[in-house]
Amino acid sequence: MLSGFSAVLIAAAALMSCALCAYARSAKDFEPATLVEAAQYIPCQDACFALDSPASAFCFRVGDDFLVGEQKGYLHELKSASTDDLSGKEAEIKAGSHFISVRMADYPSMKLTRGSLYEGFKENGCIAEVHKPILVHANASRRSPKIPGDAIAIAGSGRGDFQPLYLWFECIPESDSGTIGCGRWYGNGDSDGKDWYCARTVDGKPVGSNFAIDPLLSQAGRLVLTSGAVLQHDNRARTNGKLDRPGEACR
Numbered sequence: 001m002l003s004g005f006s007a008v009l010i011a012a013a014a015l016m017s018c019a020l021c022a023y024a025r026s027a028k029d030f031e032p033a034t035l036v037e038a039a040q041y042i043p044c045q046d047a048c049f050a051l052d053s054p055a056s057a058f059c060f061r062v063g064d065d066f067l068v069g070e071q072k073g074y075l076h077e078l079k080s081a082s083t084d085d086l087s088g089k090e091a092e093i094k095a096g097s098h099f100i101s102v103r104m105a106d107y108p109s110m111k112l113t114r115g116s117l118y119e120g121f122k123e124n125g126c127i128a129e130v131h132k133p134i135l136v137h138a139n140a141s142r143r144s145p146k147i148p149g150d151a152i153a154i155a156g157s158g159r160g161d162f163q164p165l166y167l168w169f170e171c172i173p174e175s176d177s178g179t180i181g182c183g184r185w186y187g188n189g190d191s192d193g194k195d196w197y198c199a200r201t202v203d204g205k206p207v208g209s210n211f212a213i214d215p216l217l218s219q220a221g222r223l224v225l226t227s228g229a230v231l232q233h234d235n236r237a238r239t240n241g242k243l244d245r246p247g248e249a250c251r
Contacts, residue, residue, distance in 0.1 A: 033093045062093065068126060155218070179234050
């Protein structure tokens with residue numbers, strides 16, 4: 001029987017294999033590109049085996065477009081360079097449905113697997129490329145009748161046991177507590193409980209009742225509005241969904 005971690009990896013590989021085809025570039029030759037960001041991460045997070053290696057995640061800008069890919073293992077093929085050293089380097093890339101070939105001056109050529117589950121990219125274009133195939137898979141899946149019709153798919157952490165690639169979110173203002181309550185559901189329709197956000201952004205600006213969430217830039221635990229602003233998470237203590245201190249300000 002597959003472990004939860006193995007099942008997640010198989011699901012991730014399958015969805016990226018099929019969904020990324022929709023985003024494959026048609027170029028047959030190498031194109032000039034800029035390496036926007038590069039980083040190492042542990043894809044399995046807390047469910048690693050003893051011999052699991054980090055993956056190196058890369059995001060490139062090609063004209064107005066972004067591409068993400070990754071390579072298993074450490075960066076020993078790139079001499080002593082760290083991922084920070086590589087960011088901003090000019091490169092030539094050739095992207096297919098499943099792989100990205102990369103050439104950079106003074107570094108060995110690389111062949112990256114197309115797509116990534118790295119959630120640490122800072123550039124919006126990179127974040128969107130990570131989430132695109134996940135959301136394509138979610139929205140193409142049969143929606144359980146237990147999931148509200150207005151709920152939207154948002155990327156989850158996608159790594160480790162019980163950490164899904166996506167969740168369904170329905171976020172509604174709660175006038176009695178001055179917060180935004182977000183119901184969450186797994187793909188099979190089972191509830192993942194509720195999460196709360198302050199009715200303001202992290203920079204202190206109020207959020208009206210007509211707010212809209214950007215699913216491409218959001219992920220579970222970090223909701224981004226279509227304006228680009230990030231909702232302030234509500235960290236007040238609750239018991240059975242009720243505030244422990246009703247008069248306490250949202251924080």
